[in-house]
Amino acid sequence: SLSQRLRKVVSGLAGRGKLSESNMQDGLAEIRAALLEADVHFRVAKDLVERVEQAAIGAKILESVSAGEQLVKIFHDELVALMQAPDDEPIAFAKGRPTVLLMAGLQGAGKTTTSAKLAVHLRNDKKRKPLLVAADIQRPAAVDQLQQLGKQIDIPVFHVAGEAPERLASLAVAEAKRTGRDTVIIDTAGRLHIDEGLMAELGRVKSAVNPDTTFLVCDAMTGQDAVRSAQAFVETLPLDGVILTKLDGDSRGGAALSVRHVTGAPVRYAGWGEKVEDLQPFHADRLVSRVLG
Amino acid sequence: LVGRSMLDASTLDEMEELLYTADLGPAAASVAADLRAANKAGTVKTGEDVEPFLREKLGEIMGTQVEPLRIAGKPFVLLVCGVNGSGKTTSIAKLAKHLKGEGHKVMLAACDTFRAAAVEQLTVWADRLDMPIVKRETGADPSGLAFDAAARARDEDIDVLIVDTAGRLHTQKNLMAELEKIRRVLGKAIPGAPHEVLLILDGTTGQNAIAQAKEFSAAVDVTGLMVTKLDGTARGGALVTIRQELKLPVRFLGLGESADDIERFEPAAFLEALFQ
Numbered sequence: 001s002l003s004q005r006l007r008k009v010v011s012g013l014a015g016r017g018k019l020s021e022s023n024m025q026d027g028l029a030e031i032r033a034a035l036l037e038a039d040v041h042f043r044v045a046k047d048l049v050e051r052v053e054q055a056a057i058g059a060k061i062l063e064s065v066s067a068g069e070q071l072v073k074i075f076h077d078e079l080v081a082l083m084q085a086p087d088d089e090p091i092a093f094a095k096g097r098p099t100v101l102l103m104a105g106l107q108g109a110g111k112t113t114t115s116a117k118l119a120v121h122l123r124n125d126k127k128r129k130p131l132l133v134a135a136d137i138q139r140p141a142a143v144d145q146l147q148q149l150g151k152q153i154d155i156p157v158f159h160v161a162g163e164a165p166e167r168l169a170s171l172a173v174a175e176a177k178r179t180g181r182d183t184v185i186i187d188t189a190g191r192l193h194i195d196e197g198l199m200a201e202l203g204r205v206k207s208a209v210n211p212d213t214t215f216l217v218c219d220a221m222t223g224q225d226a227v228r229s230a231q232a233f234v235e236t237l238p239l240d241g242v243i244l245t246k247l248d249g250d251s252r253g254g255a256a257l258s259v260r261h262v263t264g265a266p267v268r269y270a271g272w273g274e275k276v277e278d279l280q281p282f283h284a285d286r287l288v289s290r291v292l293g
Numbered sequence: 294l295v296g297r298s299m300l301d302a303s304t305l306d307e308m309e310e311l312l313y314t315a316d317l318g319p320a321a322a323s324v325a326a327d328l329r330a331a332n333k334a335g336t337v338k339t340g341e342d343v344e345p346f347l348r349e350k351l352g353e354i355m356g357t358q359v360e361p362l363r364i365a366g367k368p369f370v371l372l373v374c375g376v377n378g379s380g381k382t383t384s385i386a387k388l389a390k391h392l393k394g395e396g397h398k399v400m401l402a403a404c405d406t407f408r409a410a411a412v413e414q415l416t417v418w419a420d421r422l423d424m425p426i427v428k429r430e431t432g433a434d435p436s437g438l439a440f441d442a443a444a445r446a447r448d449e450d451i452d453v454l455i456v457d458t459a460g461r462l463h464t465q466k467n468l469m470a471e472l473e474k475i476r477r478v479l480g481k482a483i484p485g486a487p488h489e490v491l492l493i494l495d496g497t498t499g500q501n502a503i504a505q506a507k508e509f510s511a512a513v514d515v516t517g518l519m520v521t522k523l524d525g526t527a528r529g530g531a532l533v534t535i536r537q538e539l540k541l542p543v544r545f546l547g548l549g550e551s552a553d554d555i556e557r558f559e560p561a562a563f564l565e566a567l568f569q
């Protein structure tokens with residue numbers, strides 16, 4: 001673990017645990033290596049290490065006997081501060097009209113499954129009346145997938161054959177008003193951030209219904225590319241939050257740090273499995289422990 | 294990266310960043326160290342020395358061999374596996390179209406009997422490609438279905454049977470055991486099957502791809518890899534470490550969402566794309 005590695009750096013010297021300038025640098029190098037191993041983006045790792053260095057200098061830890069331990073604690077606290085979601089509610093519920101939620105992200109990230117999970121959570125825990133919208137009209141059987149999930153959880157799924165996603169979104173909001181559904185969750189097709197046509201389509205969906213909250217659904221095992229894709233998505237539409245999926249695997253989840261650092265969007269929920277109940281509120285300290293290994 | 298001017302520290306840093314951001318991981322550290330050493334020793338002096346040096350270093354790891362999928366035995370049984378959302382079902386459509394184009398009679402088996410609309414998704418592809426598909430309702434036992442599909446492939450004079458399976462994380466012991474059972478059962482139906490166990494890796498995945506390759510190999514003896522979603526900006530650099538540690542043949546790359554978006558893996562082209 002990182003603590004063990006830092007302990008080695010510090011214990012290999014005279015002064016029983018005191019850190020010198022040079023092995024402070026060794027300690028910081030270990031931290032950087034740990035971040036890169038955890039899939040944190042190269043530049044984000046650099047920024048975070050500089051932050052830790054500043055905090056360590058500020059805390060004057062070089063004079064202390066337990067410098068190695070302190071370095072780990074400073075690092076841990078910096079990451080938790082980065083990942084901590086603000087105190088406000090993940091979803092800004094609208095008054096007097098349906099709240100519109102938009103789910104976006106790369107192919108296979110878990111948008112469709114997460115849309116269903118979010119619907120279940122909002123109904124059971126927030127007493128909402130969700131309406132799911134099957135707006136992925138390109139993936140084979142994508143509409144089918146959301147409709148089957150909707151049946152499983154007894155939540156209505158809106159779809160009209162032959163309509164473009166932005167039109168589906170508008171029609172769904174109208175349907176929600178008509179049928180007393182107060183939260184519209186729009187599932188969209190996975191897309192590459194470099195696909196101009198599909199990014200423009202996402203922009204049109206946003207313009208059509210002005211979502212109250214847009215989530216970037218991000219696979220926890222994503223590598224360095226997380227920064228490139230997140231940056232591109234945030235250029236097309238404001239990202240209010242991130243939902244990190246497949247945390248039930250053993251990936252370190254560094255992509256979450258990169259996405260937060262680069263877009264400012266906080267991780268709000270975590271996907272811990274394939275079932276509709278496998279959605280939890282996000283805990284920054286749990287992710288940080290995982291990244292630190 | 295061209296130019297005859299002497300390499301400076303910031304260019305070396307840029308090359309290190311390029312290696313890391315391609316998801317090379319530990320290989321990035323060692324190759325970047327080699328580059329700095331070569332620069333210090335004077336064997337890599339200018340901007341235009343860098344790329345050939347890196348390609349040579351990485352080429353030593355990746356090798357030059359193309360290890361294509363060879364169809365032998367009838368029916369040739371190809372078992373497809375991988376973590377959730379990696380691109381298995383879509384890759385099967387690509388493989389099926391490619392193999393049909395080479396003159397093989399292909400049959401599909403929809404052995405993802407778990408996920409919502411998984412059978413429907415593969416059925417759409419089977420219809421588009423005009424090929425037979427063996428399927429059952431969601432919730433059916435996948436190994437029982439695999440056995441029946443293999444028997445049908447043998448009886449219906451099929452050349453290649455491609456078996457789709459549900460996504461699963463290598464950390465899920467029971468699901469890995471289920472996959473192992475599917476593999477065993479295929480062997481019971483047809484001696485020697487599956488002839489290829491193809492692990493689908495998502496090209497956007499970071500270092501976890503290495504754990505996936507190791508764990509899936511340990512569970513079901515993976516014989517080939519396919520890396521998907523390299524039509525985006527991800528470079529699939531985890532393949533370098535996988536090559537170094539496991540030596541698994543890389544058969545194909547997935548480069549898009551249509552059935553034509555498949556390419557045979559070729560190490561030099563892969564390394565060239567790393568530097569794009």
Ligand SMILES: Nc1nc2c(ncn2[C@@H]2O[C@H](COP(=O)(O)OP(=O)(O)OP(=O)(O)O)[C@@H](O)[C@H]2O)c(=O)[nH]1
Pocket residue numbers: 105106107108109110111112113114136139142188189190191245246247248249270271272273274278377378408460462
């Ligand atoms: N283990 C695990 N699997 C998940 C999780 N979230 C989603 N999945 C699985 O990941 C796969 C992809 O999920 P989808 O919901 O189809 O992903 P998507 O983003 O809608 O995919 P596209 O629409 O093709 O872009 C499915 O097999 C899901 O069951 C999670 O938190 N844990």
Ligand SMILES: Nc1nc2c(ncn2[C@@H]2O[C@H](COP(=O)(O)OP(=O)(O)OP(=O)(O)O)[C@@H](O)[C@H]2O)c(=O)[nH]1
Pocket residue numbers: 107108139190192375376377378379380381382383384405408411458459460461521522523524525546547548549550554
């Ligand atoms: N851009 C791009 N998208 C791909 C590629 N391969 C698959 N996809 C997309 O990735 C998403 C997931 O693909 P699937 O084939 O459903 O993945 P899977 O592994 O079968 O997923 P599960 O069965 O749910 O585990 C779909 O939206 C595909 O269109 C590729 O090479 N490039």
Ligand SMILES: [Mg+2]
Pocket residue numbers: 111112113136142188189190
């Ligand atoms: Mg989907």
Ligand SMILES: [Mg+2]
Pocket residue numbers: 381382383405411458459460
């Ligand atoms: Mg599938």
